[in-house]
Amino acid sequence: AQSVAQPEDQVNVAEGNPLTVKCTYSVSGNPYLFWYVQYPNRGLQFLLKYITGDNLVKGSYGFEAEFNKSQTSFHLKKPSALVSDSALYFCAVRDDNFNKFYFGSGTKLNVKP
Amino acid sequence: SAVISQKPSRDICQRGTSLTIQCQVDSQVTMMFWYRQQPGQSLTLIATANQGSEATYESGFVIDKFPISRPNLTFSTLTVSNMSPEDSSIYLCSVEERLAGGPYNEQFFGPGTRLTVL
Numbered sequence: 001a002q003s004v005a006q007p008e009d010q011v012n013v014a015e016g017n018p019l020t021v022k023c024t025y026s027v028s029g030n031p032y033l034f035w036y037v038q039y040p041n042r043g044l045q046f047l048l049k050y051i052t053g054d055n056l057v058k059g060s061y062g063f064e065a066e067f068n069k070s071q072t073s074f075h076l077k078k079p080s081a082l083v084s085d086s087a088l089y090f091c092a093v094r095d096d097n098f099n100k101f102y103f104g105s106g107t108k109l110n111v112k113p
Numbered sequence: 114s115a116v117i118s119q120k121p122s123r124d125i126c127q128r129g130t131s132l133t134i135q136c137q138v139d140s141q142v143t144m145m146f147w148y149r150q151q152p153g154q155s156l157t158l159i160a161t162a163n164q165g166s167e168a169t170y171e172s173g174f175v176i177d178k179f180p181i182s183r184p185n186l187t188f189s190t191l192t193v194s195n196m197s198p199e200d201s202s203i204y205l206c207s208v209e210e211r212l213a214g215g216p217y218n219e220q221f222f223g224p225g226t227r228l229t230v231l
Contacts, residue, residue: 036222043117043205044156044222090155094220101146101220103156 002027002095006104013081013111021076021107023091032094033074034101035065039087047089050074061085081111115140115210117223125229126196133192134226136206141186146207147179150225156205162189196230203227 003026013019025031035047048059055067065076076089091104116139126132136145147159159179160168168181182190193200206223 034220041227043224046219046221049219100158100161101156105155 002093002100002102004091004093004102004104006089006091006107008107009105010108010110013109015083015111015113016080019078019081019085019109019111021089021091021109023074023076023104024072025074025091025093026072027093027095031067031069031072031074033065033067034092034094035059035063035074035076036090036092036103037061037087038090038106044090047076081109083111083113085109086111114219115142115208115221117206117208117221119204119206119223119226121226122224123227123229125231127231128197130196131192131194132196132228133190134204134206134228136189136191136223138187138208140210142208142210143186144209145183145189146209146220147181147189147191148205148207148222150203150205152201159191159204193228196228198230201228201230 005024007022033050036044037047038044047063048057048065050057050067058064063078065074067074089107092101094101118137120135145162148156149159150156158171159174160170160181162168162181162183164183164186178194180192203225205225207220209220
């Protein structure tokens with residue numbers, strides 16, 4: 001069965017510092033991995049995805065994620081955090097056999113000035 | 114990419130009543146999904162709705178409680194029936210679309226409907 005784990009409920013960083021939001025996954029086949037962001041009172045917005053190819057994936061708003069097959073991880077990163085990055089971040093894995101997405105529990109990112 | 118709108122954006126309802134949430138997409142899509150996001154929790158898939166067939170419900174969700182319509186390729190409704198406070202959640206519509214030149218489907222989400230049941 002497919003599953004995604006986000007071990008941190010909340011991540012606090014100072015503006016200008018690098019940030020990392022962790023995600024690990026479990027899949028039975030090839031991993032199709034995604035990051036979404038949810039701002040208050042808004043729907044989910046797509047940030048980036050890994051399907052195949054380079055392990056370092058670049059996405060929207062300066063975010064990137066590194067796919068690590070040996071550690072089954074897909075951590076979200078940004079070199080310099082902005083206060084406006086404060087939001088809820090979801091990691092997801094797609095089960096291509098059943099056309100379903102499985103979402104992690106979400107990590108609240110707080111960026112303080 | 115697909116643009117998705119939902120109505121209503123939020124509502125406050127009384128216990129025992131029903132609410133129908135509409136999802137409109139600006140392009141024709143085969144697969145539409147309904148998710149629930151309970152307060153402080155992640156997204157849970159309620160059902161998959163394909164045009165011309167009955168919706169497929171996930172474990173823990175039943176048609177009597179969450180009837181779904183999919184009359185065409187751009188529209189779907191989800192009804193939350195006989196509501197109780199436990200149904201207070203954000204309900205999100207989602208679609209899959211294969212972008213031009215892309216080998217894989219992308220999934221896009223609507224803004225959500227925030228439901229509070231008193």
